[in-house]
Amino acid sequence: MDIREAQLPRPAAASAMPKEVLRVPRRFRPRNGKGPPKQIKDVHYGDRNFYYLLRFGAFATIALLLAIGIQVGCLAWPAFQKFGFGFIFETDWDPVNQMFGALPFLHGTVVSALLAVFIAAPISVGVALFLNEVVPRRIASVIGFLVEMLAAIPSVVYGLWGIFVLAPFLRTTVQPWLATHFGFLPFFKGPAYGVGMLAAGLILAIMIAPTIAAISREVFKAIPDTQREAALGLGATRWEMIQLAVVKSSTTGILGAVVLGLGRALGETMAVTMVIGNRHDMSLSLFAPAQTMASLIANEYTEATGDLHLSALAAVGIVLFGVSFVINFLARLLVWNVERGKPREAR
Amino acid sequence: MIVRDTLASHDFRRKITHHVAMVTLFLMACAAILPLGFVFFYVVEQGAPAINWDFFTKLPAPVGETGGGFANALAGSALLIFMASLIGIPWGVSAGVYLSEYGRGRVAKILRFSIDILASVPSIIVGIFTYAMLVMPLKRFSAIAGAVSLAVIMIPVIARTTEELLKLVPSHIREAGLGLGLPRWKVTLRIVLRGSMNGIMTGVMLAIARVAGETAPLLFTALSNRFWSLKIDQPIASLPVQIYNYAISPYEDWHRQAWAAAFVLVVLVLSLNLTTRLILRRVDGKTR
Amino acid sequence: MSGIVANPYILEVEKLNAWFGQNHAVKAIDLNVVPHTVTALIGPSGCGKSTFLRCLNRLHEEVPGARVSGQVMLQGDNIYDPGKDPVAVRRQIGMVFQKANPFPALSVYGNVAVGLTLAGIRKRSILDEVVERSLRHAALWDEVKDKLKAPGTSLSGGQQQRLCIARALAVSPPVLLMDEPTSALDPISTAKIEELVLELKKEVTVIMVTHNMQQAARVSDWTAFFLLGESVEFAETRKLFTTPQDSRTEQYITGRFG
Numbered sequence: 001m002d003i004r005e006a007q008l009p010r011p012a013a014a015s016a017m018p019k020e021v022l023r024v025p026r027r028f029r030p031r032n033g034k035g036p037p038k039q040i041k042d043v044h045y046g047d048r049n050f051y052y053l054l055r056f057g058a059f060a061t062i063a064l065l066l067a068i069g070i071q072v073g074c075l076a077w078p079a080f081q082k083f084g085f086g087f088i089f090e091t092d093w094d095p096v097n098q099m100f101g102a103l104p105f106l107h108g109t110v111v112s113a114l115l116a117v118f119i120a121a122p123i124s125v126g127v128a129l130f131l132n133e134v135v136p137r138r139i140a141s142v143i144g145f146l147v148e149m150l151a152a153i154p155s156v157v158y159g160l161w162g163i164f165v166l167a168p169f170l171r172t173t174v175q176p177w178l179a180t181h182f183g184f185l186p187f188f189k190g191p192a193y194g195v196g197m198l199a200a201g202l203i204l205a206i207m208i209a210p211t212i213a214a215i216s217r218e219v220f221k222a223i224p225d226t227q228r229e230a231a232l233g234l235g236a237t238r239w240e241m242i243q244l245a246v247v248k249s250s251t252t253g254i255l256g257a258v259v260l261g262l263g264r265a266l267g268e269t270m271a272v273t274m275v276i277g278n279r280h281d282m283s284l285s286l287f288a289p290a291q292t293m294a295s296l297i298a299n300e301y302t303e304a305t306g307d308l309h310l311s312a313l314a315a316v317g318i319v320l321f322g323v324s325f326v327i328n329f330l331a332r333l334l335v336w337n338v339e340r341g342k343p344r345e346a347r
Numbered sequence: 348m349i350v351r352d353t354l355a356s357h358d359f360r361r362k363i364t365h366h367v368a369m370v371t372l373f374l375m376a377c378a379a380i381l382p383l384g385f386v387f388f389y390v391v392e393q394g395a396p397a398i399n400w401d402f403f404t405k406l407p408a409p410v411g412e413t414g415g416g417f418a419n420a421l422a423g424s425a426l427l428i429f430m431a432s433l434i435g436i437p438w439g440v441s442a443g444v445y446l447s448e449y450g451r452g453r454v455a456k457i458l459r460f461s462i463d464i465l466a467s468v469p470s471i472i473v474g475i476f477t478y479a480m481l482v483m484p485l486k487r488f489s490a491i492a493g494a495v496s497l498a499v500i501m502i503p504v505i506a507r508t509t510e511e512l513l514k515l516v517p518s519h520i521r522e523a524g525l526g527l528g529l530p531r532w533k534v535t536l537r538i539v540l541r542g543s544m545n546g547i548m549t550g551v552m553l554a555i556a557r558v559a560g561e562t563a564p565l566l567f568t569a570l571s572n573r574f575w576s577l578k579i580d581q582p583i584a585s586l587p588v589q590i591y592n593y594a595i596s597p598y599e600d601w602h603r604q605a606w607a608a609a610f611v612l613v614v615l616v617l618s619l620n621l622t623t624r625l626i627l628r629r630v631d632g633k634t635r
Numbered sequence: 636m637s638g639i640v641a642n643p644y645i646l647e648v649e650k651l652n653a654w655f656g657q658n659h660a661v662k663a664i665d666l667n668v669v670p671h672t673v674t675a676l677i678g679p680s681g682c683g684k685s686t687f688l689r690c691l692n693r694l695h696e697e698v699p700g701a702r703v704s705g706q707v708m709l710q711g712d713n714i715y716d717p718g719k720d721p722v723a724v725r726r727q728i729g730m731v732f733q734k735a736n737p738f739p740a741l742s743v744y745g746n747v748a749v750g751l752t753l754a755g756i757r758k759r760s761i762l763d764e765v766v767e768r769s770l771r772h773a774a775l776w777d778e779v780k781d782k783l784k785a786p787g788t789s790l791s792g793g794q795q796q797r798l799c800i801a802r803a804l805a806v807s808p809p810v811l812l813m814d815e816p817t818s819a820l821d822p823i824s825t826a827k828i829e830e831l832v833l834e835l836k837k838e839v840t841v842i843m844v845t846h847n848m849q850q851a852a853r854v855s856d857w858t859a860f861f862l863l864g865e866s867v868e869f870a871e872t873r874k875l876f877t878t879p880q881d882s883r884t885e886q887y888i889t890g891r892f893g
Contacts, residue, residue: 050532054449057441058458061502065461068499071479072472126375134372136699143380145624150383152620153390154560156587157609160594161386164602206382213379230736232697234750234802235726237365244749248740267469269563270591294471294563301478301567317475321468328467357755358723 072321076314078307087312088319093280093296095305100312102293102319107282108197109292109320112272113265115201120209121258127209128216133242144217151210159274162203167194167275170202175287186284195277198286203275204265212261215335219253220246256334263328266320269294293320387613394610397603402611407573407589413600417608419575420589423490426577427569427585428555430494435501436551442502443509448535450510466503473499474564482568490576490583493569500561501554508550512543549623556619560612562587586612642711645670645840646691646810651705653683653690655698660686662864663705668810668857673832673841675851675872678861679892684844687861688812691842692728693721710809726750729803729839733815735795737787737802744783746798750806765805772838773801774831793824800831804839811835813843817850829854848888852876860884 083090083100090101127147131140171194178188223246231241247254277289278299291299293316304310401416408415442462446455477496482488516539524534540547570582571592577583586608593605646668653661661683668674676684689695690703693714706713714724737746745752747766756762766783770776775797779790787798796816803811813832817825832841832854845851851858852872859869860881868875868884879885886892 046530046532050535051449054441054445055454057438058445058454060438061442061465061506062458062461064499064502065465067480068465068468068472068476071476075475075479120379123375123379126372127379130372130376134369143376147380147383149617149620149624150387152556152616153383153386153613154562154587154616156560156562156590156594157390157613158386160590160605160609161389163594165389206386209379210383224736226732226734226736227738229694229697229730229732230738230799232694233692233725233730233732234753235722235724235806236753237361237722239365239368240361240753242368244738244753248738251740263467267467267471269469269471270587274591274594294469297471297475298563298566301475302570314475314479317472321472324467324469325464328464332463358720360755361722361753362720 069321072314072317076311076318079311079315080318082308083312083315087315091282095300095309098306098308100309100315102312102316104280104282105291105293105296105316106319106323108276108290109266109294109323112197112200112204112276112290112292113262115197115286116204116208116265117258117262119201120205120212120261123205124209124212124257124261125216125254127213128220129242129246131213132217132220133238133246144214147210148214151207151214155207155268155270156274158203158207159271162199162271162275163195166203167199170194170199174198179287187286189285190283190287192287193277193289195275196287196289197276197283199275199277200272200290200292201286203271204268207268207271208261208264211264212257215257215260216250216254219250219257219335222253223249252334256331259327259331259334263324263331266324266327267294269298273298293317390606390609390613393603393606394608394613397607398610402604402607406575411598415604417586417589417604417611419572420584420586420608421611422575422577423569423572423584424559424586426579426583427490427494427497427565428559430491430579431497431501431558432551432555434495435498435554436505438498439502439505439550439554440509440547442506444513444535444540446506446510447513462503462506465499466507469563470496470500470561471563471566474567477564477568485580487580488568488570488582490569490579490581493565493583493585494579496564496568497558497561500558500564504554504557505547505550508553509543509547512546512550513539515546516542545626549626552619552623556616556623559619560587560616562591566591644668644708645710646842647708648691649706649708651687651690651707652703653686653695654702655686656700660864661690664866666859666866666869668840668842670809670840671836672856673836673843673854674857674859675855676842676844676859676861677846677848677851677887679887680846682861683864684861685814688730688814688842688844691810691812692730693724694730696721726754726806727808728810728812729806729808731796731799731803731811731813731816734819735792735799737790737795737798739786739788741787742784743779743787743790743798746787747801747805749802754806766801769801769805772804772835773797774827774834775801791824793820793827796820796824796828797831800828800835804835809839811839811841813841815844815846818846825850848876860887862887 079087079100087100088102088106090099091103092099092101093104094100131144135143171192175188175192175194175198179192182188227245227249228241231245232238236244272292273295276291276295278291278295279289280291280296281288283290297313297317297320300309301313304313401414403416403421404418405414405416406419407417442458446458449455450459473496477492477499481492481495485492520542521534521539524538525531529537565585565588569585569588571588572582572584590605590608590612593601593608596602644667646666648664648666648668651661651664651666652659664687676688678684686695691707691714693703695701695703703715706715708714709724709727713719714728737743738749741749744766747769748762751762751765767776767780770779775794778794779785779798782789788795790798796819800811800816817828820828829850832843835841836856843851843855855872857869858872858875860867860875860879860883862883868879868881870880875884876888879888
């Protein structure tokens with residue numbers, strides 16, 4: 001027995017306990033090594049039932065996740081059987097002729113999400129730095145509070161605003177400006193509808209900015225003040241201190257925050273559906289209307305013509321689930337350390 | 348000394364860089380905060396004037412006619428949230444309690460992972476799942492299907508908050524209960540859970556705020572209903588779905604009503620969030 | 636670096652006061668520091684010695700709600716002049732903190748050179764020379780010369796603290812402040828750093844806060860006894876410890892209170 005074991009508290013001697021507690025009901029007595037799990041220290045009925053009840057709830061939750069995967073997978077299976085997994089790379093989505101290819105929607109999802117992250121990430125990290133390092137604590141917590149509150153606005157309300165405010169604004173002001181000054185780039189070609197990839201990307205950016213900012217702030221808060229003092233003590237300006245003590249040490253955390261934002265953008269449905277224009281086309285231009293995997297499902301599910309159509313939609317759902325899973329998993333890995341570092345009550 | 352002189356001569360440039368950086372950060376903060384505020388104030392500006400007594404009491408008017416209200420959608424949302432809570436709260440709380448009380452084993456690790464994944468499943472996929480589980484076998488869209496999909500979204504939120512809050516309860520409180528001779532399950536339920544009730548309620552409120560605005564999963568589970576219906580095996584109207592339907596319609600009056608509904612939804616969601624943050628602050632203050 | 640100065644003191648503190656909001660932490664301190672000496676600041680915890688130290692490199696004002704009044708003349712120049720940039724002041728007065736805080740994102744080399752790289756000096760030859768010189772002065776060169784690229788935090792506790800000393804020395808400040816530099820270290824590392832401080836005073840003037848009276852007696856030439864924000868007595872170390880003038884000083888050093 002090594003020295004660490006010797007220091008563990010020893011259980012009270014069995015003879016010190018009253019006989020009533022010690023009497024173990026027959027069906028709970030250990031049988032040849034099988035029997036009650038070792039975690040149950042006493043055999044009070046209530047505790048056993050409570051434990052099993054909770055364990056049931058736990059397993060049910062795990063089962064729920066598996067059920068989602070299985071149910072959607074089963075629904076999608078006919079489509080995968082008919083078209084193979086390569087249907088992700090096919091471009092024809094033609095319910096009339098029962099041809100289904102998911103590439104335009106994969107393109108739409110990925111491009112709109114990346115555009116959102118491209119716009120939101122620098123701004124959100126900037127906000128997080130501004131609130132945490134520049135502004136006095138009290139003002140920062142008020143502003144942070146307000147931003148988190150506004151982040152709770154539902155997707156469909158953003159979509160409503162997008163249709164009636166953002167899209168017309170893009171159509172009448174922003175897109176013509178972009179076309180005149182940057183029209184030579186392939187990203188800004190084509191007629192200005194207002195709705196389209198640009199609108200979707202912008203609205204997603206507004207929606208994911210609070211997420212990225214909040215997590216980045218947590219990352220920055222986790223850096224001990226003594227690092228900041230070390231930089232200031234060397235005669236660094238505040239900006240140099242921020243670069244040296246804060247940003248350089250939190251690149252992993254910031255990356256995690258950005259990837260989490262990406263994950264959110266991939267899964268967003270309503271706001272995107274309402275402003276993306278619903279055209280099954282792939283185009284380099286940001287002005288072009290498009291369709292994401294989520295918006296496709298939202299638009300066509302209730303009007304699916306036939307089982308194969310429905311199955312194809314579910315298959316698109318599987319692809320969306322897969323992409324979202326991978327990105328969120330990656331984000332968890334990156335942000336894991338920050339979350340583990342948060343102070344917890346000792347147990 | 349060479350080093351000393353060079354240090355001094357770079358001073359001015361460093362100062363300028365610092366000031367430029369500070370201004371940039373400020374502009375970034377504006378760029379992030381202003382659009383959010385702008386959306387909020389636009390909703391208030393458009394929605395508040397459109398609120399009237401009719402909105403809360405009348406049913407939707409026939410297509411193309413003006414007037415009518417959101418009475419069925421409001422009632423429908425209330426019913427959906429109620430049913431979703433009946434399923435989601437006990438489920439989520441039990442998962443959260445399991446994690447905090449027995450959270451060391453392999454099952455707990457898998458559970459935590461599953462909850463994280465569940466939380467990140469796109470809500471429309473939850474809709475497909477519920478469609479496959481409830482709509483297809485019963486061959487009809489129903490309120491119960493909508494409620495189930497909302498419950499699936501609520502469960503990870505409630506489980507996480509419950510676990511976080513129960514973990515905040517210091518171990519000496521549990522030990523005091525055990526020391527009094529109470530069995531572990533009574534200690535957990537009566538002492539630990541009751542003490543964290545505030546926090547758990549806030550978790551529930553946050554979950555409700557989240558699902559109150561969820562539209563995607565309802566699109567093909569609860570569908571929608573132009574008439575008054577509180578039957579759980581029939582399609583049912585809901586606030587966010589009606590907003591969506593009205594928003595994409597070509598009718599001016601419906602757009603106006605959509606703004607009004609959006610205003611109501613935003614007020615509901617924000618007040619729930621505000622209440623939870625305020626309560627959480629007090630909880631935090633108490634345990635420190 | 637030791638040049639002839641018209642002024643016999645390198646640092647003259649006149650009526651220095653410091654507040655944390657309403658809390659008057661440092662009360663009207665007058666102190667003159669002789670160049671190339673080690674001055675120790677002793678006193679019970681909470682008596683304001685660390686706060687006082689932080690006023691000397693204008694770090695105290697970084698705390699929200701903090702305020703300073705009075706003047707601190709560094710070689711005749713008041714660092715609290717309205718036009719003075721605190722950043723420039725901190726380059727002249729280096730600081731070593733209680734817990735070693737090397738930058739984890741920089742290597743050993745990078746940590747020592749950071750004072751220079753911040754100022755825009757990129758030339759490899761200059762940096763190499765300064766890094767080696769600083770590490771030698773901090774008695775760390777032999778131990779790390781083969782692992783200059785390792786992260787700053789990969790060294791042991793005592794080595795990390797010497798790394799921080801090297802980092803502060805790299806910009807050749809005339810004055811080095813040390814805030815309880817050995818309180819978090821084991822006795823062997825402590826002894827090494829005390830030895831180092833005695834060597835350092837040939838190059839810089841050291842002002843050191845310590846809660847350990849014996850350390851002050853071992854290492855310093857001058858000692859100031861702080862109590863409740865005031866400087867009760869300031870004298871040559873030997874005189875303060877053998878014939879203290881103030882009864883409070885005597886009570887403290889004989890252990891009547893701590």
